[in-house]
Amino acid sequence: MTSLESHWQNVYAARAPDQVTWFEPVPEVSLAMIKSSGAPANARIIDIGGGASNLVDHLLGLGYPRPTVLDVSAAALAKSEDRLGVRASEVDWIVADMLTFASTQTYDIWHDRAALHFLTAESDQQAYVRVLKSALKLGGSAILGTFAPDGPERCSGLPVVRRSAPDMASLLGSDFALQESQRHLHPTPAGNSQQFQFARLRRIA
Numbered sequence: 490m491t492s493l494e495s496h497w498q499n500v501y502a503a504r505a506p507d508q509v510t511w512f513e514p515v516p517e518v519s520l521a522m523i524k525s526s527g528a529p530a531n532a533r534i535i536d537i538g539g540g541a542s543n544l545v546d547h548l549l550g551l552g553y554p555r556p557t558v559l560d561v562s563a564a565a566l567a568k569s570e571d572r573l574g575v576r577a578s579e580v581d582w583i584v585a586d587m588l589t590f591a592s593t594q595t596y597d598i599w600h601d602r603a604a605l606h607f608l609t610a611e612s613d614q615q616a617y618v619r620v621l622k623s624a625l626k627l628g629g630s631a632i633l634g635t636f637a638p639d640g641p642e643r644c645s646g647l648p649v650v651r652r653s654a655p656d657m658a659s660l661l662g663s664d665f666a667l668q669e670s671q672r673h674l675h676p677t678p679a680g681n682s683q684q685f686q687f688a689r690l691r692r693i694a
């Protein structure tokens with residue numbers, strides 16, 4: 490097991506899904522941006538670094554067919570599968586490092602809340618963009634949420650790269666157009682707050 494995997498396996502083994510700092514009962518900003526992307530009702534959506542997030546429950550509730558959740562932690566995905574019960578079979582679960590993910594299909598929406606920001610090395614950030622481009626349809630949307638420039642410097646004990654919406658647009662490059670951005674003050678289960686930045690970018694080339 491790599492150190493990346495063991496870090497995240499331990500995190501999810503140690504805490505209930507609703508006790509991690511990033512827990513949100515309803516992923517309001519993510520859902521609003523998926524809606525405003527104008528994606529069709531049959532859109533294929535992948536949640537990158539989805540962990541044990543409730544987003545997939547909402548995607549199923551909204552009728553999106555076979556959403557995909559990818560995470561390096563099998564323990565995180567198992568928690569979501571347990572929560573969903575029989576509906577877990579309607580989801581594609583992928584245990585993988587997002588940097589080496591070789592997608593066998595293309596998606597209408599690439600969603601990532603608080604996974605990208607762990608990539609501190611320039612080479613890893615470039616690898617992330619390559620994987621994103623290999624998996625996202627032309628005309629599809631990347632919805633990214635990271636800590637904002639005035640957000641925390643660490644997440645889950647690890648250093649993060651804090652970004653503005655233009656920073657995210659610059660990372661993805663000229664093949665993407667920034668469509669929407671939103672700051673979000675996330676209340677943690679312990680009663681603190683964390684400043685997030687979300688951006689929605691359309692793939693135009």
Ligand SMILES: C[S@@+](CC[C@H](N)C(=O)[O-])C[C@H]1O[C@@H](n2cnc3c(N)ncnc32)[C@H](O)[C@@H]1O
Nearest residue numbers: 497538539540542560561562586587602603604
């Ligand atoms: C802060 S949590 C956010 C989880 C989820 N997106 C949410 O909003 O609740 C970060 C997640 O990214 C996953 N992760 C971190 N690095 C990853 C990588 N290289 N490949 C895949 N998943 C990764 C972790 O296992 C963890 O579930």
